Amino acid sequence: IVGFAVSAALSLLGFAIGAAIRGSNTMVPAHYHASVGAITVAFMTGCFALLGVLAPSAPRALRRAAAWQPPLYGGGMLLFAAGFALAGAHGMGRKLYGAEQASRSFAESVGLVVMGAGGFVAVAGGVLFLILAGTATVWRRSTRRSRALSPALAPAPWR
Numbered sequence: 001i002v003g004f005a006v007s008a009a010l011s012l013l014g015f016a017i018g019a020a021i022r023g024s025n026t027m028v029p030a031h032y033h034a035s036v037g038a039i040t041v042a043f044m045t046g047c048f049a050l051l052g053v054l055a056p057s058a059p060r061a062l063r064r065a066a067a068w069q070p071p072l073y074g075g076g077m078l079l080f081a082a083g084f085a086l087a088g089a090h091g092m093g094r095k096l097y098g099a100e101q102a103s104r105s106f107a108e109s110v111g112l113v114v115m116g117a118g119g120f121v122a123v124a125g126g127v128l129f130l131i132l133a134g135t136a137t138v139w140r141r142s143t144r145r146s147r148a149l150s151p152a153l154a155p156a157p158w159r
Contacts (some may be wrong), residue, residue: 002067003041003046003048003070004045006070006073006074006075007039007041009074010037010038010041010074011034013078013081014031014032014038018031018035020089025088025091025092025093025094026087026093026111027085027088027089028088029084029094030081031081031085033081033084034077034078034081037073037122041070044073044129047129047133048069048133048136051133051137062132062139065132068128072121072124072128073122073126073128074125075118075125076119076120076121076123076124077118077122079114079121080122081118082114082115083110083111083112083113083117083118084115087110087111087112087115088111089111090105091104091105091108092111
């Protein structure tokens with residue numbers, strides 16, 4: 001449910017930013033980062049369901065970290081897109097190189113700082129996802145192997 005809520009919030013932010021685009025500024029990448037972030041959170045949440053991370057047999061720390069991962073990644077993407085949108089709303093140009101790349105106003109600078117902080121949080125959420133998905137895959141394989149070796153460890157319906 002949390003993953004769906006985060007994905008829905010990012011989708012709505014992407015819709016709102018997309019409707020506010022007027023010209024070629026950083027509102028454009030803000031829009032698509034929010035939209036792509038929403039889809040990514042949905043797939044991350046679905047991956048956890050498929051891997052069985054939230055199953056009662058998984059370690060408690062793994063389930064707890066899996067509950068925090070979608071809001072961590074989604075919150076980071078939300079800040080990232082909001083920072084881009086703030087900078088774009090105050091005139092920060094898109095695809096500028098060289099001397100034109102510098103921010104001209106305080107609001108543009110604040111938007112870029114928010115974007116950077118959000119990017120940092122989103123990367124942390126993405127790395128956490130990779131760790132959790134890898135650990136869940138190894139955990140599922142090891143529990144299957146142990147159940148195959150010892151019928152006493154099998155779930156109740158198969159005893």
